Amino acid sequence: MQRYPTKQIKIRNVLIGGDAPISVQSMTFSKTKDVKGTLEQINRLYFAGCDIVRCAVLDKDDAAALKEIVKLSPLPVVADIHFNYRLALIASEFVDGVRINPGNIGSKERIKAVVDACKERNLPIRIGVNSGSLEEQFEQKYGRSVEAMVASALYNIKLLEDFGFTDIKISLKSSDVARTMRAYEELRPKVIYPFHLGVTEAGTTFHATIKSAIALGGLLLKGIGDTMRVSITGELEEEIKVAKAILKDSGLQKEGLNIISCPTCGRLQSDLMSAIKLVEEKTKHIKEPLNVSVMGCVVNAIGEAKGADVAIAFGKGNGLIMRRGEVVAKLKESELVDRFLLEIDEEIKSRG
């Protein structure tokens, strides 16, 4: 798949756009002025594999707290600011990037002040268009449509470009999957800037996973997207887990195991569910890209095993372990997972 060529920008040590890997972002939900609580959440995100974190800045205390937060954060920190340009000016002294909508910052002088502060410190700005908070002129003219979102993005981009600022990334979020996808698709050929993908207010883990898999996965498969966030009403780690799974299943991240398992049917004569849970748990630390399959019977197991580095085919009270399609052991059911894990270790070692 060919990615759309985009300008590369940098947020602390994380490159976005161009040929940089697609990064995963999230947002803390603590009050940012609660430095300890915010850092705890940032550390949770870091250990879950997040690349960039955003913190909401609602007042001067939030903006000032970023000084300590950014100093101690293992992740680049982006300040999320609406309406109040003074908060952007304070935050820009400490953070690694700023998310604003220039259109709701006010006069050109105020926008220029924010742009100048970001320019001076080499901070990129994300223009975050959201269908729920469009500028009045676009909502009145187009409603909450794709046209309104694209028009808003182009308007905001021009505001920054007019001040000679081009370290920009853009998001076009809506809670509607089709609208989100069309907005990104329509804007993509019109600008060179990297895109931050997301479906906003996507709901609980179940719904957010489905919506984000359709929208973000669909866009990524068309070569659109440079960084992304899966928004979930739930645990922070879930956002990262789902985002990474979307990247992996879109073929954009090779890291870790690609586990193929059968859905089970009446032919199943073993406890496949427990086996697959154990395999997932015991292999989640593995970074090596490996294809493995765990299948309930020989009907499809042999075919899947041919494309897998390591495979199990369960039988009745026993099963086969295979390496690249070749049977290496026939064992009792109770011994299969342990041997499978050993073969995975061997496979990784054999690759040096």
Ligand code: SF4
């Ligand atoms: S691999 Fe066997 S048990 Fe699993 S779904 Fe296919 S036929 Fe059923």
